[in-house]
Amino acid sequence: MSETQPAMGNNQLPSNIKDQLRFLIFDLDGVITSEKKYWNTARLTVWELIASENYLGLSNYFGGGSDLSSRLLQVGETVIPDNFIYELKSRAINSNWDLTFFVAGLHLVGILSKLKQASSDSYLDILNSNSLPITEKLQQLGRLLPAPEYDYEVSNGIIDSFWQETSSLTGSAVLEYLNSFTSTKLGASLPSCLEPKGELWQLCYRNFQEWYEGKRGYSLPDDDTVLDLTSIDNALRSLHNSGQYSLAIATGRPRAEVIQPLDSLGILSYFDHGRIVTYDEVLEAESMLSSSHPSLKLGKPHPFVLLKAIHHDQNVEIFCTEEFQNTNRQYAAYIGDAASDVVAAKQAGCIAIGVLTGFDGDKHRENKRKMLADLGCDVILNSVLELPELLGIREGSN
Numbered sequence: 001m002s003e004t005q006p007a008m009g010n011n012q013l014p015s016n017i018k019d020q021l022r023f024l025i026f027d028l029d030g031v032i033t034s035e036k037k038y039w040n041t042a043r044l045t046v047w048e049l050i051a052s053e054n055y056l057g058l059s060n061y062f063g064g065g066s067d068l069s070s071r072l073l074q075v076g077e078t079v080i081p082d083n084f085i086y087e088l089k090s091r092a093i094n095s096n097w098d099l100t101f102f103v104a105g106l107h108l109v110g111i112l113s114k115l116k117q118a119s120s121d122s123y124l125d126i127l128n129s130n131s132l133p134i135t136e137k138l139q140q141l142g143r144l145l146p147a148p149e150y151d152y153e154v155s156n157g158i159i160d161s162f163w164q165e166t167s168s169l170t171g172s173a174v175l176e177y178l179n180s181f182t183s184t185k186l187g188a189s190l191p192s193c194l195e196p197k198g199e200l201w202q203l204c205y206r207n208f209q210e211w212y213e214g215k216r217g218y219s220l221p222d223d224d225t226v227l228d229l230t231s232i233d234n235a236l237r238s239l240h241n242s243g244q245y246s247l248a249i250a251t252g253r254p255r256a257e258v259i260q261p262l263d264s265l266g267i268l269s270y271f272d273h274g275r276i277v278t279y280d281e282v283l284e285a286e287s288m289l290s291s292s293h294p295s296l297k298l299g300k301p302h303p304f305v306l307l308k309a310i311h312h313d314q315n316v317e318i319f320c321t322e323e324f325q326n327t328n329r330q331y332a333a334y335i336g337d338a339a340s341d342v343v344a345a346k347q348a349g350c351i352a353i354g355v356l357t358g359f360d361g362d363k364h365r366e367n368k369r370k371m372l373a374d375l376g377c378d379v380i381l382n383s384v385l386e387l388p389e390l391l392g393i394r395e396g397s398n
Contacts, residue, residue, distance in 0.1 A: 011390070013379055017351060018391060023332035024239060025248040025275075025309050025350070030337035030358025031384060032232060033261065034224045035096075040072055041212045041220060042100040043079040045204055048211075049104050055135065056111070057142040058150050078152055079103075086359055087163060090371050092171040092301045092339040094252055098196070100204040102175070105194060106162060109182050110155025115144060116186060127191035134199035158185065170339065171301050212257075223261040226357040231385050233267055238388045240270040245391075248275035250305035250334065250344075255280040277308045285316040293320060300340040303348035306332070310348075325349070335384060337368070342375040353379045353387075 013021075029035040047062055049055045062078045080103050088099055112123055126132065126140045166177050175196045183189055193199035210216055225232050240247055247270050251258060255278040262268040282298045282305065289296055298304035298319075307319045310332050318324045325347055333351035334341060337358040345352035354372035356365045372380050381390065388394070 011379060011381060013390060017330055020331045021333055022245060023248055023310055024245045025250050025306060025332060025334045027336035027341050028249060028251045028253060030226060031335055031355055032225060034226050035358065037220050037223055038096040039085055040076060041208055042096055043076045044211045045100045045208045046104045047079050048207060050107055055138040058145060058147050061150055062152050086364060089338045091174050092343050093174055094300050094338050094340040097205045097208055098175060100208050101201040104204055105178060105200060106159050107155045109185050110158040111150060113158065113185050114154050121188060124188055127193055134193055134203050172297060225265065227383055227385065229265060235385050235388055236267055236270040238393050242393045246275060247271045248309040250277045250309045252279050252299055254278055274312050275309045277305045281308055288316055301343035303344045306334055306344055306348040306350060339371060339375055342372060342377050346376060352377045353381065355381050355383050357383045
């Protein structure tokens with residue numbers, strides 16, 4: 001499907017909705033910026049935890065030897081297949097840190113399941129030790145493993161089983177199910193270090209950021225746009241220069257990974273800087289609310305980032321109330337490409353505009369279109385390039 005053909009599904013806005021729109025809020029990855037750098041960072045991080053001698057040390061687990069940084073194109077799809085990423089995003093899980101932890105955790109479950117069959121539960125003593133840091137735990141586990149007997153296929157059945165058992169789950173429920181799933185497969189209580197936001201998650205997060213920021217002696221290509229930059233620049237400039245809309249951003253990226261790339265691409269100036277909401281604001285709000293709402297998570301699909309972009313001066317406490325969330329905000333539209341974007345838009349009372357960029361291939365595009373439609377997306381476009389036409393804005397307006 002070319003980007004100039006109309007997307008299958010609804011691609012019109014009623015005149016009364018179009019006339020009252022004041023805010024256009026954009027997700028970034030898959031909408032404006034490409035996620036390929038993030039996905040490849042996740043692949044490097046998972047490979048390192050499994051294959052590097054600093055951790056489990058299964059150097060040939062994914063094939064291609066121990067230097068994945070120079071072989072990423074060869075074995076990256078083995079570490080984290082594109083289909084796995086698509087499945088996770090379609091379940092309204094949009095954090096690349098969660099993706100990294102999720103894949104590493106499932107591979108570890110597969111490895112430990114095979115180890116359990118071959119020996120004993122000694123690995124549980126290692127994982128449950130309160131005196132060992134997670135790095136040392138992984139190194140000790142690696143010493144128990146006969147490396148030649150382990151490759152990524154030991155986890156294929158585990159991963160397939162997980163997706164089958166969670167076919168009806170979305171969002172945080174998918175991550176939470178990992179606890180009971182792991183306990184069942186290992187036949188023992190889940191060690192706390194394997195829980196979401198536990199030691200393994202924190203290790204994945206730290207290593208992910210070091211790979212992403214080029215601190216491991218290997219730099220991935222910089223962020224790119226999902227379509228050619230000139231076309232995206234023209235579309236955003238037309239919307240901005242029309243004077244009809246405030247352009248905002250609501251993303252799971254850290255702020256530094258929003259401002260610097262968009263500035264380098266030359267498109268930062270189109271957005272209202274007071275309405276750029278990032279993971280930094282999510283963490284700050286969660287910290288502020290920790291005493292009254294200790295388990296509250298404000299990342300998407302929670303509508304916090306959207307509500308903050310619209311009501312940027314409002315006290316964050318009010319964002320947690322159902323009454324405030326359920327207010328009709330059809331004067332604001334959220335443009336996203338993932339299930340979590342549509343869910344967040346609906347929960348915030350906003351118009352949900354889905355785009356089909358983000359994944360290559362006709363099959364992924366058709367699956368995404370169906371997914372967005374099934375979630376109740378109000379409009380489905382091929383890309384943000386169709387926004388000016390949708391809103392009746394002449395491209396290139398000054």
